[in-house]
Amino acid sequence: MTSLRSFLAQRFPALASRDFAVFWAGHLLSLIGSSMQNTALPLLAYRISGRPFDLGLIGFAVTLPTFFLALPGGVLIEHVDKRKAIIFLQTIMMLDTFALAFLALSGIIQIWHIVITSLILGIASAFEITARQAMLIELVGRESLPNAIALQSTAFNLSRVLGPALAASALLLIPKNGEGWIFLINSFSFLTIIIGLQFVRAHFKAPVMPRTRPMLEEFREGTQYLVKNSAVGLLVVIAATLGILAFPIIQQLPVVSTNILGQVGDTKSSIDLRNSLLYTAQGVGALIAAFSIAMNNTARWRGLRLILGEAAFILGMIAIPFSRSLFQTLIVIAFMGWGAVTQLATMNTLIQLQVPDVLRGRVFSIYLWALQGVAPFGSLLIGWMTQEFSLSTTALVCGLTSFVIIGGIQLFRPNVRQISG
Secondary structure, three states, X not given: OHHHHHHHHHHOHHHHOHHHHHHHHHHHHHHHHHHHHHHHHHHHHHHHHOOHHHHXXXXXXXXXXXXXXXXXXXXXXXXXOHHHHHHHHHHHHXXXXXXXXXXXXXXXXXXXXXXXXXXXXXXXXXHHHHHHHHHHHHHHOOOOHHHHHHHHHHHHXXXXXXXXXXXXHHHHHOOOOHHHHHHHHHHHHHHHHHHHHOOOOOOOOOOOOOOOOOHHHHHHHHHHHHHHOHHHHHHHHHHHHHHHHHHHHHHHHHHHHHHHOOOOOOOHHHHHHHHHHHHHHHHHHHHHHHHHHHHOOOHHHHHHHHHHHHHHHHHHHXXXXXXXXHHHHHHHHHHHHHHHHHHHHHHHHHHHHHOOHHHHHHHHHHHHHHHHHOHHHHHHHHHHHHHHHOHHHHHHHHHHHHHHHHHHHXXXXXXXXXXXX
């Protein structure tokens, strides 16, 4: 046992913190439930309406609150106890998911129900994500922060492998109202992180400072930092490009499984299975990326990882129109999953190590706003383009546009990947 603990502490220094280990385990179980729901919900919505635009509308609803709340949320989070804030927000998310489960199991669920519950989930998430990311350094300290970020990413992406697999099993075993039972399981899964946080103490927490200046003045301080530090500012630009043109394409996986890979004589079970396999492939690629970063997150390779991650996701988008077999598509989606996590984990690490503690909440909220706050408009754009022109055309156009913007930044401003830390 001692040798195992020593090995874990050497390879994964963040796990040497008992508080982080407890938080990580509870968060992993909660994420598995959320991943099950994220697999079943788009499929249910697409079966109810048959409109790709509605998938974009749901993505719009869950990410729209970030557009309005992420920036003020970053200021507010710096002046509250982050652990207590996360407990409160996770409770709101649990109750919201329970309401969704009730609607599905009662058989009265409609698209507008899904949109409203997604909106409530997005409101809570807009604050919770910033609070959770800002809390990591309070649990492990600055030295182990890169490993904590990588392990958090590993938990998220492990859930993206297990969640779709469990969701597929549940849908096959419970063909009637299986989605509702998945939503109910997810609502109970939030208890794991809520209970776990009751036993967590932030030993590296700085004193919570009362707000003595106007919120707008504090926010302006964060934006001024980004203007002066162009490398971090360009990472925010890359995040905005991904949020609008790239990441919302994943919301259209039910279109891939139903239309692009559709075959004559398809049954509900065969479509459900293909859909779950696509989500699982994405999760496998993402998990490989997250685990490899957790094993080795040294500064030497961060710049190269950022470029490779961007290339894998964008080239995967461009390849979607040319992939017609299930096996080829699974490979493409797996590469996209690997690329998404590789670039996001790397950008997260670069930003958090560079930004001073007193500005972390504000600057990270701006990054979150660029990545997810603008995403609702990307969801609507890609949903509309898919409905009007087909998913193949949408993926090709958005992939080439992302390649030009992000490739140009990497080519002409290499300092974006040379941040010290």
